[in-house]
Amino acid sequence: MIVDVHVHVFPSLKETAGYSDVQSNYAVHQGKIRRLWARMKTNTLDERYIPDPNEDVGFRMDDYGKFHWTKHGKECWMQRFPAVLKNMEWTPEQMVAFMDEVGVDKGIIQSGYMEMNFERDYIAEVTGKWPDRFIGTVTLDYDVEKGSEHLKGEIEKLRRAAANPAVKGVYQVFPRGQAIESSDFDPLWRELSNLGLPHFFFVGFQPKDNYLYLLKQIETVLTKFPDLIGIIGHLGGNIRPLSNCDYTDGKELLPVLRLPNAYFEVGYVLAYENWALWKENYEYPYPLHTKLIKMLYDDVGCERLLWGSDMPNLYRTCTYRQCLDLVRLHFDFLGDDEKDLILGGNAARIFCLKS
């Protein structure tokens, strides 16, 4: 059984996506452009054209994955989603068609791109309609600054979502920068442990010190809650060229991954998507990706590695079949049984999947 632990499905992002109006939805996307700058392709790399959150720059989306805005008199764009998107949507029907085409049996939907309450209903609907093909994750607003009543409400939402047998995990349920190792978070980690729901952590795409600190916090949490399964997504996500001040060599991941309840997502080659930064390392089959995975494999073994494509975003770099073939054809340091574990066996075990 081949399981992709990182897929997305979403309704048209040109609509409200569950926010009160289209403008509120657009504001969320505009606010993230600075964080995404120089990773995704843009028609300029000059930072003075980055729109500030809430700045009136006439932000809009087109049919083929691009964000557009106007700043200092210049028409700017970012290829935020791949050009295969029509009407800024990625339907479950499209996702299933791509899974069928390359032979992927199940996709784990990682949360994202929608207002989170709306999204829980959307994912419940999709997993209800395709129970054999999709597994859902949910996200929460476990923001300790909002007080204990709010947190109780979020735990209640988690319990309700988890009553759906197709929901088998959660994706990054807390805002960045909070003390996740403090007792404020114990009820959350305890509940996830009791429910048997793995947590996908989003640790990268931030300054190195913050990234390293978050890894330390996760190590503390996973040590304190040995029944909680933690998955580091997006290759850790702080992949930077050697010359960048935020560069790390990947060894910082080892203290977390050596814990028996920690897992790592393989296949996020979008880390290397921008030619302007990566030059020859931008080319399939992504030698730096192979080097990182081999280093982790040599240290913690193949049982902790889970293949995930980040479809449809993957199409900003390579095809779905190529992403699968990274493991199948290009990881020559692995035996066939080990490849099977990474491509589905490990996911089947930790998400309790039936074939």
Ligand SMILES: [Zn+2]
């Ligand atoms: Zn994703």
